[in-house]
Amino acid sequence: MTAIRITRASPLTTLQDAGRFGYLRHGISASGPMDRAAYNRAGTWLGGAGSTAIEFTRTGIGLAVEGGSLAASCDGGSFSLHHNGKAMNWPARLTLQDGDVVEIAPGADGNYGYIRFDHEVDVPLLLGSRSTNLVAGLGGLEGRALRKGDRLELGAQSKRAMSQHPRAVGTEPLPIRFIWGLHADLFGEDVRQSFVVGSFVVSQRIDRMGARLEDRTGVFAGSPILSLVSDAVVPGDIQILGDGTPIVLMRDHQPTGGYPRIGTVIEADLDRMVQLRPGAEVSFEPIRLSKAHALLTAGAQ
């Protein structure tokens, strides 16, 4: 049986398929790839990819193939890739044989990368998905992050589909677009205005639950501490903690929350948001819902 041996793993490396949808009321957020577009592109380069990807973080990952041959593809951010010691372009499609080694080292850009295979990763389906939810300790491999020495058996080969030659997709440093949130009115016109004209810095504290931002100009300093009835939370919600720290909630968010939310990053820009590294400057631009829907539809094509 063909298997993948993890020879080196970045922190918080997990297995992710498209996500575990439909269980919010049971207290389970959908998880799934932090950068959905990159996960989808990796599938496109391969043509007929298994649904489950390895999602790795900034320091990359090392893999060895055991027992057979397979095809794989990589995308997300910009990493340095070597196949049996030979430097390859990023993103990539790879044909791998028994004993091959793949080394993915930190690159110029991004926090999350994906490797997909032309086989399903043979871990149990849990509530319809193989995604790892680290907060609840569910799914993936034993509900946990992958680590050195883990062996991932590959299941059935996926149906072949049209593949595409991998090509890098550039991202421009545009503002992150958002829709005003359910508590926007509680912040006051002056705070809303300075939120839009100000800029923030991505902090070191970023993970699958959320990205904390540094508010160096003190947009939210002095915001009153509000006692709110807890309400539904969605990925992209920009929540302001009691001490004024903004957090953009991500794929493993808690399904409900009681902190005020000034807005929600649109789905089409969340992939770009998650790839911003600590230290990167970020600004926010409000858009209309209809514009967000147009962007979402355009992105899906």
Add this chain to the structure above:
Amino acid sequence: MGGSMAHRFAETPPLPNPLIVPLGDQGLLVRFATTLSDEANLATIAFAQQLQERLPEGVTEIDPNLVSVLLKYDPRKVEFERLAGEVRLLVGSGPKLKVRAPRRHRIAVRFGGEGGPDLEEVAAALRLTPESLVAAHNARPLRVLTTGFAPGFVYCGFHPDELVVPRRTTVRASVAAGTLLFAAGQSAITGTAIPTGWHVIGRTEFRNFHPEKDSPTTLREGDELTFEALP
């Protein structure tokens, strides 16, 4: 259970018009209030039950909360304004919203001791003995106000005013699944190990989270829980 239709439904009082707002670009939030009240929570439960019978076109999932219901929708299948209009029609029917007769469950709890280290302190704060606090806690059934904070977690209420205590000032890093929590006029049962700032007053063998099942939790909003003290 059973009985005539007249006993199976309780009408909610006519509802205030809920606020219908976008939550991100794939969520529509129906908010019956901005603060927690019995009336708003009942309206939320009634509306969620009504939606569950037939999800509007383009809606992929509903998620009831304490005083609101989130409808996740696919904007490629339905426009926000159209969905908002459909929701207005559903809730605009006012007194037609009805809460179903609750499903009833008995929850056996060992109060105090190792599994309930805060019982005595809470009782003292309420000027009660631990025994009388337990008796008052169990005196009448509680409603599951909502689910979803964490896997299998349920909020239950409401306790009368004389049983209201604020949360603790410090957070416990982790309490086990099956812990009975108490604060702010509510009790809650944990479904998994979680951190909490609520008072820990007891432990139950009942488990509300079974991830291997298709429907991984047992309790639903609107259910009625009767708590019983184990010796």
